[in-house]
Amino acid sequence: MATSRNVAHPLRTLIILFAVIAGLFSIMAFSNVWTPKLGLDLSGGMQVTLTADSATGKVSSESLQLARQIIQRRVDAIGVGESEVTTSGDRQIVVSVPNVTSEELAKMVGQTAQLNFRKVYQAESAADSQAVPTLPQPVESPRPSVEPTATPTEDATASASPGATASATPGSSASPSSTATGSPEEQRLDKLLAWKPSERDTKDFQSFKCGDNFPDVSTEPLITCDKANQYKYLLGPVLIKGEQVSRANAGVPQNSVAWEVELEFKPEGAEQFRIVTGHLNEQTSPQNQFGIVLDGEVISAPQVTNGAITGGRASITGSFTQQSATELANVLSFGALPLSFTMSNVESISPKLGGEQLEAGIIAGIIGLLLVVLYCLLYYRGLAMVVTLSLVVAGLLTWAMVVLLGQSVGFALNLPGIAGAIVAIGVTADSFIVYFERIRDEVREGRGLRTAIETGWVRSRRTIMAADSISLLSAVVLFVLSFGSIQGFAFTLGLTTLIDLAVVFFFTKPMMTLLGRTKFFGQGHRFSGFEAEHMGASKAPLHNSRRRIAATAGGQA
DSSP: OTTHHHHSOHHHHHHHHHHHHHHHHHHHHHHTOOSOEEOHHHHOEEEEEEEEEOTTSOOOHHHHHHHHHHHHHHHHTTOSSOOEEEEETTTEEEEEESSOOHHHHHHHHHOOOOEEEEEEEEEEETTTOOBOOOOOOOOOOSSOOOOOOSSGGGOTTOOTTTTBEEEOOTTOEEEOOOOOOOOHHHHHHHHHHTOOOOHHHHHHHHHOOTTOOOOOOTTSOEEEEBTTSSEEEEEEEEEEEGGGEEEEEEEOOTTOOSEEEEEEEOHHHHHHHHHHHHHHTTSOTTTTBEEEEETTEEEEOOBOOSOEEESSEEEEEEEEOHHHHHHHHHHHHSOOOSSEEEEEEEEEEOOSSOHHHHHHHHHHHHHHHHHHHHHHHHHHGGGHHHHHHHHHHHHHHHHHHHHHHHHHTOOEEOHHHHHHHHHHHHHHHHHHHHHHHHHHHHHHTTOOHHHHHHHHHHHHHHHHHHHHHHHHHHHHHHHHHOOTHHHHHHHHHHHHHHHHHHHIIIIIHHHHHHHHTSHHHHTTOTTSSOOHHHHTOSSOOOOHHHHHHHHHTTOOO
16 A cells, blocks of 8 residues: 555656656747757857957956956856857957857957946937936835936837936835045045036037047046937046945846846945935936946936935846846946957857767767667566667657757757766666666565566665766766866756656656556566566566465465
């Protein structure tokens, strides 16, 4: 009775498994994607050479290595696909990434992620250079917040980044702007907030056109536009530097459908943010706005209406897509590059390995499969059918998962990944052998076949789970500690190990239960793999129904 609940519905288990497989392939059909993404060594990719530039003409090795690490984290954020970021000489970084266009790669590695907060002094439409009239103040919200301004960047037609706004996140609180306490930080900010544009600054702003070059110096005013070049701004000196942002996450808040980027400031930045928002709250439009400037372009210019914001939290919202919000959060989280770079070369790279190497890897996998099946056919005879079908199911699940993970998380299959899949064939074969041998042990102890299948499973599954857990743990540790192509091996090994567990539990075991009820297997037919002489048993394993008949007749079971 202890095992009856586990074997009551083997057919239902198989139906559910095949429904899952059909669902995975239906997703592939809906997406019209049938092949996995391939890594650099199998399909090639794009390569960008970045050349460091500094005002002094000298580039330290420490700064170059730090920039390489930041860029490596950026490209790794697109998924677990293979990528290479290496230094070349004393001022170059070479970035190689598969399955991206040159524009996407250039955008990914070229952003310096220099985020700054500046006070807005003037804002005009870039098309007609007419000042935007001040609109009525927004209605106060039930909680303190930085309200979105009715100024150019909030126009409904603005693109994702220009249309962004900022607000306080839940948990932030507002308080009236406090008077100066005389602390160095407040004195510094008071001096910056008291800055006024000169007549020359105003003339430069009026003559400025989007696309014109203007020096981005933190202690000087900045004249710039939004990313869509629809509006231009005259901004004061930097009030809060982006390095004060400790964390940036992209997501969709509760009770909302729009993507946003949440910022959390360090303690020093949180105090600066409180002082600045308290000051802006007392100003009139547009000087109650602060410009959020990323790499010299305004991505949002919200106004403060409900007092100083404490708590060190704010969010950038607007017409973000998932991709644009994630890209912004990534570059902010991973920090600004310590050096300025120019793209000296962008080119397509060919696969590092020729067709012969790939063909050799596929042949090795096929040979491995054939050897496993041949061994099972010679040693387990009819049970080789279970092994073959289990490997087919595992192959279908592996193929579907590799394809879908390539589309969802950017997983790229490389040659080490193929090696991991080949190694997994041996892991799967171990699970079969452990289970089959345990069944044979149960039969040699005198149990009927159907009972042996169930008791053998109970006693073997712990061994199977322990072996697979060790393999999975090894894959996880290797993935965490390695990078590049080795991660592809670790990821594939871990994935196929999980698939092996699923196949053994939800296919091999239910299939054995069903076969044990048949005459060919259940009565130990010749070549079934359960014949007495083949298993070393004194008598053939009796089907449970024959056991009952023998017991009734007084025969020996």
